[in-house]
Amino acid sequence: MLDFNQTTDFQEKETFFADVILPVPIPGTFTYRLPFALNGMPAAGMRVVVPFGKRVQTGIVLRIHQRPPEKHQAKYILELLDDKPTVNTQQLRLWEWAADYYMCSLGEMMIAALPSGLKISSLSRIQIHPDFALRLEEETPEALGLNDKETRLLQALHQNDNLTFSEAAEILDLQNIYTILKSLIAKQAIIIFEEIQEKYKPKTLKKLRLAAQFLTAETLADLLQDLDKRPKQQEAVLKYISALPLHLSPEAHRNGLPKSIFTEAGISDSALKTLLKNGIFEEFSAIVPRFADQDTGVLATVTLSPTQAKACADIEQLFTQKDTVLLHGITGSGKTEMYIHLISRVLESGSQVLFLLPEIALTAQIVERLRKVFGKQLGVYHSKFSDNERVEIWKGVAEGRFSVVVGARSAVWLPFSHLGLVVVDEEHEGAYKQFEPAPRYNARDLSMVLASLFRAKVLLGSATPSLESYYLAKQGRYGLVEALQRYGSASLPEIRMVDTRLEKKQKTMKGTFSSVMLQEMQRSLDKHEQIILFQNRRGYAPHLSCDDCGTIPQCTNCSVSLTYHLYSKELRCHYCGYREDPPTNCRVCGSDQIKHVGFGTEKIEDELNLYLPTAVVQRMDLDTTRTRTGHQDIIRDFADKKTDVLVGTQMVSKGLDFDNVRLVGVFDVDRMLYFPDFRSHERTFQLVTQVSGRAGRRETVGLVLIQTGNPQHPILQHIAEHDYHTFYQNEIVERERYGYPPFTRMIRLTSKSEDLQLCVAAAHDLAEKLRRTLGAARVLGPEAPVIEKIRNQYLREVWIKLEREGINLRQTKTFIAQTATEIEKQSKYKSVRIIADVDPA
């Protein structure tokens, strides 16, 4: 427990308040009064326990002041959990910035940014107040003003030392114990505390060491002599000495040996116990980091090619003038080596580095590389980690144990204290944007805000930069370095269009495969080269259709057709997870003529068995990688050449480097190209270029076949010619002409309700209200999104386009938020929710 007795008389006379952030999606902070005993102690970023409604919450102090709240009577802070801030000042500023920019509450920020292991929960414990325990023995409950339940709980606490909230609830047979706790707290009868040490359990290891007195040659010899008649104990001592010879440093002996070494060597527990009892061995436990480094000591270095060295020098040079540099480096130009080089340089200067990846699970190869170079200094962080793991990394960063953190987007929330560089790899990736829930932030953009808080630098890297980033680089806002050569002798793959319209006319298609595709695949198989096939759609067929009446089975909760999955033999909704058995007869007309329409990865896999029966095919998509090790196994098998053909969704486009792949096949590119979204061209260019990069590394020249009905489409031509610049030039002109980002900022407001009429009406009213102030040109819609109902919620979108310059963004957003709230508050729209998404992906 903390020592509360260090306050001065001067402070005790004054009344202080704390604005506290609570993990609830309500705007603003909550003001609590400090008990005099806490005067002078809480500071911004420290955790406090406060009563909130009928319950108790962990909050983060945002500021301390002396202004009493006007509307409410302030309640008292119950406990202070920290003696130094859990959330540092830069983090708090980042939270405030992000809440403001992304139009969410600070509470939502806290939920997203703080690992729940640092929040109290039902695991928080209650203890009897030591002073009260005495009074309880001396006075009657009535004299102490206790009711029946309070007495019962206090008696239980008296016997049990401490209880969790849930245990207390059980004892009292009540679901709601907060009223009682509150009253007991008020009577100073109990203390609530959070055992962080318990909730976040470090992994410990039982270890043994030889007592210091035996660490000289003579005393050790005497000891062994003494143990002559106790062979097991002697063996144990010998075991110890052979593992840790006497001449080692005292430090090494203090670190001892894991107890398991002895038990595994067949030395019984009882022998060890005797040694402990006699003071020959000492037992202690050591905390093992959960992410023990497998490659300790053997830290690799990188060698840069002259081109890479030049690019790195250019980047460092640009960093003297710009805060952000964009590295446009094609696949195979060795961006990772450059990152490692630059990170090492920053580490030498004593600063921390954050390395962001769009999806860490898919890029295990990069993490391995980094671990080899940075060893124990490297922390890995993403939202799939368990809470204990996350708390461990959080603390490691706060304590400076991890000077390099590689992580997915949530890693921007870690408690850096002296950040020097943020690397954002594959900066164009949509995965940097969080969709659900709030805060709907983009970690790439936030990394620049984060960096500015530390005067740190940001390096954006991509083979296919986002239009936004490239535009800003061209404008001179970012530095720009282009590395457009592949490393060593590797050359760019040949990219060829296969005209499926023509092949269909000539009737040379076999299922989803063009004859050209099958021929090239056969050629590759003959040469024992591997193949990657890319189809950005999972399942067997995206929908079923009755041949007689055209009925398509739909999801009952969403406005989408159900995808047929061959392996699980079911129809599945990819939005809500709804499943049903595929019908043998049409629900509407009873016809048994039901056909599959379209194709997904499963169908490609299935057809391969027919057309290339000798090939070993593996599929990699959400369905085959659900298990923790799923994709690792698939990747390993492919790397070990146990698999000939890898069929997959965008998963196959990321971070996989295999040197035996000559051929990459891309299916159904037209669907991506014609997707109704202003970014569809950009996305297609990025995705196809990325998957093309998997073809032909090192000595072989790769071949990429793209099946399309529009081989002349300009985007496909730019892809084929590896011509990012022309693609960019054409696309940026379009963006400017139609007023899309980067020339404008977009905010998407989604009206959401179970009731279609209300959803539509609310969206309409919202758009009207916004138009009245912002003007018709800035407000688009409302319109139904492509999928107008998800999980039984109807959706309507209003898009707001704001100029990049000459507009007060903060003021405008405040106005938008107010308007949305006004709509939500109208009693007729009680079931409508309006969701704001700033810079939607």
Add this chain to the structure above:
DNA sequence: AGCACGCCGACT
């Protein structure tokens, strides 16, 4: 987000 209060259906 929780959690309680409050007003309408099927049950010991």
Add this chain to the structure above:
DNA sequence: GTCGGCGTGCTC
């Protein structure tokens, strides 16, 4: 007659 459904209103 109650138990319990989830609508809605509030939380410093």
